[in-house]
Amino acid sequence: PPRFSGVRMAVPEPTRRPFYRHILLAVAGSIFCYLLITYSGLSYFRQPEIVRQTTEQLFSEAELLEHNGLTSKSLYLAILGHVYDVTKGTKHYGPGESYHMFVGHDASRSFVTGEFERYSDELSDVSGLTDAELQQLLTWKEFYDKTYPYLGKVAGRYFDGAGGETEYLRLVRARVEKAAAQAALDGPKYPSCNVEWKVEVGTRVWCSNRSGTGQERAWVGRPRKVLPGLNESGHAMQFCACLPDDVTD
Numbered sequence: 058p059p060r061f062s063g064v065r066m067a068v069p070e071p072t073r074r075p076f077y078r079h080i081l082l083a084v085a086g087s088i089f090c091y092l093l094i095t096y097s098g099l100s101y102f103r104q105p106e107i108v109r110q111t112t113e114q115l116f117s118e119a120e121l122l123e124h125n126g127l128t129s130k131s132l133y134l135a136i137l138g139h140v141y142d143v144t145k146g147t148k149h150y151g152p153g154e155s156y157h158m159f160v161g162h163d164a165s166r167s168f169v170t171g172e173f174e175r176y177s178d179e180l181s182d183v184s185g186l187t188d189a190e191l192q193q194l195l196t197w198k199e200f201y202d203k204t205y206p207y208l209g210k211v212a213g214r215y216f217d218g219a220g221g222e223t224e225y226l227r228l229v230r231a232r233v234e235k236a237a238a239q240a241a242l243d244g245p246k247y248p249s250c251n252v253e254w255k256v257e258v259g260t261r262v263w264c265s266n267r268s269g270t271g272q273e274r275a276w277v278g279r280p281r282k283v284l285p286g287l288n289e290s291g292h293a294m295q296f297c298a299c300l301p302d303d304v305t306d
Contacts, residue, residue, distance in 0.1 A: 114209035115220045116140055121211050125161030126152050133208065135163035136198050137183075138215025138226065141205040155254065163211055168197045171262075173254035181214050183229060187296045188236030193249040195233060196271040250280045250297035264299035276301050 116133075121140065124133035132144045132151065143150045143160070150156050158164065158173050164180040167173055169190045172180060183194060201207075210216040215226040250262040264278045278299035 113207075113220075114140075115216070115218075116209060116211045118211060118213055121163075122161040126150070126157065132160045134159045134161070135181075135211045136165050136168065136201060137194070137229070138163060138210055138213065139198065139201075140208045140211055141201045142208055143201075143205050146205070163213065163215075165194060169193050169249065169252055171252045171254045171260035173260070184225075188232065189247065189249045189298065190296050191229070191233050192236060193268075199271065247298040247300060248274075248278075250299055252297070262297050268299050278302065 116135075121133055121135060123129055124131040126132045126147075130144070131142065132147065133140055134143055134150065135141070148154060150160050156173070158176050159167065162176050162180070164172075164176055166180050166183050166186065169186060183191065186194065210220055212218050212220070215223055215229075217223055248268055250264055251268045253261045253263075262280045264280055266274050266277050268278075278301050280297055281300045282297060
C-alpha cells in the first residue's frame with residue numbers, strides 16, 4: 058500500500074451543529090413536558106368529581122353546602138354522615154325539585170319523617186326515630202350506595218374532624234344492631250311505610266310489598282299510625298307502619 062510519510066492529512070474538526078441540535082431538542086422536550094404537566098394539572102382542577110369518586114374526601118358542612126346546585130352545578134347530599142354525588146338525578150334533586158332540600162346537607166331524619174319543606178340542623182339528628190324507622194333509613198342509605206357515587210364523609214354529628222366515627226354514630230349503630238336482632242326474633246310484623254314529599258301534594262305515605270326493611274313479602278298492607286309506647290323522656294312514640302288487611306284498628 059502507498060505510504061504518506063512526511064505528508065500531513067487535513068482532518069476536519071467535528072462539526073458543532075449536531076451538538077447544538079441535540080441541545081435544542083432537549084430544551085424543546087423539556088418545554089413540552091412542562092406544558093403537558095401544567096395542562097394535566099388544570100384538567101385535574103376542572104374535573105375534581107372524577108377524583109372524588111375514587112378517593113374518599115372529608116367535607117366540612119360549609120364545603121358540602123357549596124354543592125347545592127345553586128352556587129355550583131354539582132349536587133351532593135349526605136345521609137348518616139356519608140356523602141353522595143346525586144348530580145345525575147337533577148330531575149329529583151335540582152333546584153325547585155321535590156328532593157332539593159336534601160342537597161348540600163345531612164337531613165337523615167327527613168328520609169323517614171317527611172320533613173322536606175325547610176332544612177334545619179336538627180334534621181341530621183336521628184335519635185328520636187323508632188327502631189323501625191332507623192331500619193327504613195338504612196334502606197335509603199343502601200339505595201344511595203347502589204345508585205350514586207360515594208364521595209366521602211361530612212364532619213359533624215357522625216364523623217369527627219379526622220374522619221373517625223363519633224360516639225353518636227356508635228350509639229346509632231348499636232341501636233340498629235339491637236333492632237335488627239329483635240326484628241329477626243319478632244319477624245316483619247309491622248314494617249314502616251314509604252314516605253314521599255312533593256311541593257304540589259305535600260307528604261304522602263304508602264305501603265308496598267318491600268316497604269320498611271326492603272325485603273319482599275307476600276302482603277302489602279295499609280298505612281297506620283302505631284303507638285308502641287313511651288320513650289325515655291316519657292313522650293308517646295309513634296310511627297307509620299304497614300299493617301296487614303286482616304288487622305283491625
